[in-house]
Amino acid sequence: MQPKKLTPPNDDKRWRLVGATMRKHGFLPSALIETLHTVQEAFGYLDDQSLRWVALNLRVPLSRVYGVATFYNYFTLKPQGEHTCVVCLGTACYIKGAPDILEAIQAQEDIKPGETSADKKVSLLIARCIGACGLAPAVVYDGEVVGKLGPEQALARINAWRANKAEEVAHAAG
């Protein structure tokens, strides 16, 4: 079967990356998870439009695409905040105080895991184990693993994100 090339939903250049992944795998249905990884990497999350386009191209029922996207923890159907903060709840982190860190962040930002703060600044996520047990308890801030944290230090980092933004605003205004 000749691989079909369906026109992307819009002229956003990021669709090319998604298309490239599908082409690499010969538009086979088994490329679904790899393709969803590419979509999430390019767009930050999986929205309706992208799920539909991937389903169409790989000739997989939309229900199955949705099933896979919601089965795996790594995929998210909601846009993330400007920064993400992933609290590791692996066993080593758990017994070394990760629940206190999580609680502190939840209380300060008034959000639950999987949610984004009201100002769209911070998304809070939890991980089963990031494999950085030697650094327990660990938190991943925007992809950077920071270990051996206490609740105050964990919050300081988030507060710094806000402070930087305030500085930028002040700078622009000034």
Next chain:
Amino acid sequence: MLLDDLHGIAKRERAEQARHEQHIVVCTGTACASARSAEVQAALEGGIKVRGLEKRCAVTPGGCRGLCAAGPLVTVQPQGTLYQGVHPEDAEAIIESLETGAVVERLHCHTDTPFFTRQQKVVLEQSGLLNPDRVEDYIAHGGYEALVHALTEMTPAQVLEEVVRSGLRGRGGGGYPTGLKWSTVAKAISDQKYVICNGDEGDPGAFMDRSVMESNPHRVLEGMLLAGYAVGASVGFIYVRAEYPLAVKRLEAAIKQAKKLGLLGANICNTPFSFEIEIRLGAGAFVCGEETALIASIEGERGQPRPRPPYPAESGLWGKPTLINNVETLANVPPILQRGGDWYARIGMDKSKGTKVFALTGRIVHTGLIEVPMGITLREIVYEIGGGIPDGKQFKAVQTGGPSGGCIPADQLDLPVTYESLASVGSIMGSGGMIVMDETSCMVDVAKYFMEFSMAESCGKCVPCRVGTAQMYQLLDRISKGEATLDDLALLEDLCDMVKHTSLCGLGQSAPNPVISTLKYFRDEYLAHIVERRCPAGVCKMSSPAHNGHVSELAHKEGVR
């Protein structure tokens, strides 16, 4: 590629390395990288340039040395001096020591301590010594020799025979004899067979496979190639967690390098043997560690297991015979071929041969990655290698096997570590997570933690696991809050038995293990929560006394029992 070519590459690489008298190896594993080892490397490089020592001394990235809690780690070769907790400011002192020959005492990490001397390294023997980005360095350390030798001098049956003789068993947790698994796939008749490397290390508190993939990616590839040759497969998949970006990057680079040297691809070493390796990213589902679920995931489906038989060895990926081995299992194969199955079988005890890598974490002085011969006692691991419990606290239990394992109490510490002995006390070898807990951990809370995990990770396909884990979690939650009765405890025990024996796959069958083992050894803690509404470790928060109407009745019942 022939053995002579390989030796040629090794010789050139060694000559290249000998151009520098000294090498400073900076650990770039995940733990050290988080402790800013890249900045340390930059500072060292900068310092060497300033002093004009580039000709004498080279700075290279290296893999994990194991002592993750003391990172960033820096090794000065050929002396082998290990420095811990190195900051960029310390670069100057280390460079100075190169010229004077004196050791920087304040950073010095003594390698004659039990943490290093009590270990026996097979899987991790090259980890930290070679540059994971260079295939040449791997070859200089004897890499790919086993493969080239096997392809040019041995038949697939002979390769298989060595693995059978070694007594190697699956390192992912199950402990199924690797040789037996291989021969089943080898016997299967099919036009296409697959080899899958299971790098979906999902147990919380385990990072052995991550370290192997990051520190020595070629070892994994070589193990897969040997497996492919022995069973007659031509395509391999490495299933890695998306949460391990560095491992993915290093494996991708390694595949490219191996292809370039003709060690991967068509007609390897001018033999009819061809083998391709592709990487597949996991997407965060614990159940995908189960082999049939993993296969479903590679096929692009939801990772739900299916009943066995047929086993993947007969009908696996796309219905073809498939060999699935864990990363650590495959990493054991090249040394077995190089030194012989008999050599490997001499390490270890009883039916557990060789060494095992453990991620030693939790309330322990030396957190990190260790490799020990099978048969070593838990006491040696915790008190000698691990350095005991910090802050003068009391040891309470060691947890092995993650959500599928159990908690082993202090009076079982002299137990030798083998597949059978760990199973006899209600735990499992598991993939290698070993979490030490002291008196500040509540065993009811730990059981609840693991049950929450199993409940959330249950794929939902079979009822005992989907519903059973949720019910058990709710019971544990009530116990931890002091709202439960002794009838609840009896119900919990019933459910443990039911879920264990009726679930479809390993996740459900082993999900009750943390509860069963803590009930067996720490029943008093459960009773303290239920009868006295008190958490002995002070971890669980009891609900308000409004729920407390049943206490006197409970005390009565317990008295009757």
